[in-house]
Amino acid sequence: ALHTAQQEKNSEDYQEVYNAIATKMREEKDFDNNNGYGPVLVRLSWHVSGTWDKRDNSGGSFGGTYRFKKEMNDPLSRGLQNGFKFLESIDKQFPWLSHGDLFTLGGVTAIQEMQGPKIPWRSGRVDEPESMVPDNGRLPEPHYGADYVRSYYERFNFTDQEVVALLGAHVLGKAHLKNSGYDGPWDDESNIFSNAFYDNLLKLKWTPEINDAGNKQYDNKEKGYMMLPTDYALFQDPKYLKYVKAYANDQDLFFKDFTKVYTKLIENGIEFPKENKPHLFKTLKEQGK
Ligand code: HEM
């Protein structure tokens, strides 16, 4: 059954939540070697949405079920508990906000505060009980190539262009060996949202290496950057490569296309009545804060 999201508060109320998250991000910017909480908040908003299955409309961001340990402890989500802990104080400060709205608003706030595009965000997700937690195993694994990535995103009806645009979020943050068995990049520039992921993929030399967890990843020693096999697949596959080139050459196009597919991702399975209008948030900077 489709979920219907009714808007219960107006934009000023959600801007207040945005500001609380953004302020806390500023206060705790030394987290994870000065990457701050932005990247893990973006990954959390994707993981809570990536469990959606179009066949029975199970999973997805609506019910906020990530708060239950079965979903939180999915081995493919290791490390996201840091994002959940970060949002706990926000959850307490705004008890009227549902967990689905909290997790997705966390990602939107993080993207905007890391100089990314403006993401029009719609509210009204409603908490669902533990019985609605989707099974583990719905999130993608990093070990495989283009065929795997393409068939994985079939479940969302995403086109090749949408998949490439969405994966540009891997400009943010890093892989941590103890979380995923992948490691790097080893630089501190990975908390600015830009089209650099595509640029790096195209322009740098990538050497396949077996890392300390025995997994193959693609490294660029000069810059200390890395790519997962699923990242590198976008370079190897000619159909994906076309869009990698487009986004490497045009950051505005990337921002526009990322905004569209990320919004699709966090709203999958939810019906928003037309009176439930998207909220457009100002960054702290735009508010002179
Ligand atoms: C083929 C699909 C994908 C795979 C296999 C994948 C895999 C991974 C892996 C293995 C990590 C490292 C986790 C760690 O070791 O801490 C990671 C990090 C990350 N992923 Fe993905 N991912 C995918 C798609 C996405 C999407 C669609 C988004 C957002 C729109 C996203 C956002 C992120 C971010 C921001 C990080 C950095 C997190 C941090 O710094 O803690 N990923 N991903």
Ligand SMILES: Nc1c([N+](=O)[O-])cnc2ccccc12
């Ligand atoms: N920063 C990253 C890059 N990168 O090119 O900077 C590539 N892939 C990644 C995969 C997971 C997490 C971070 C990544």
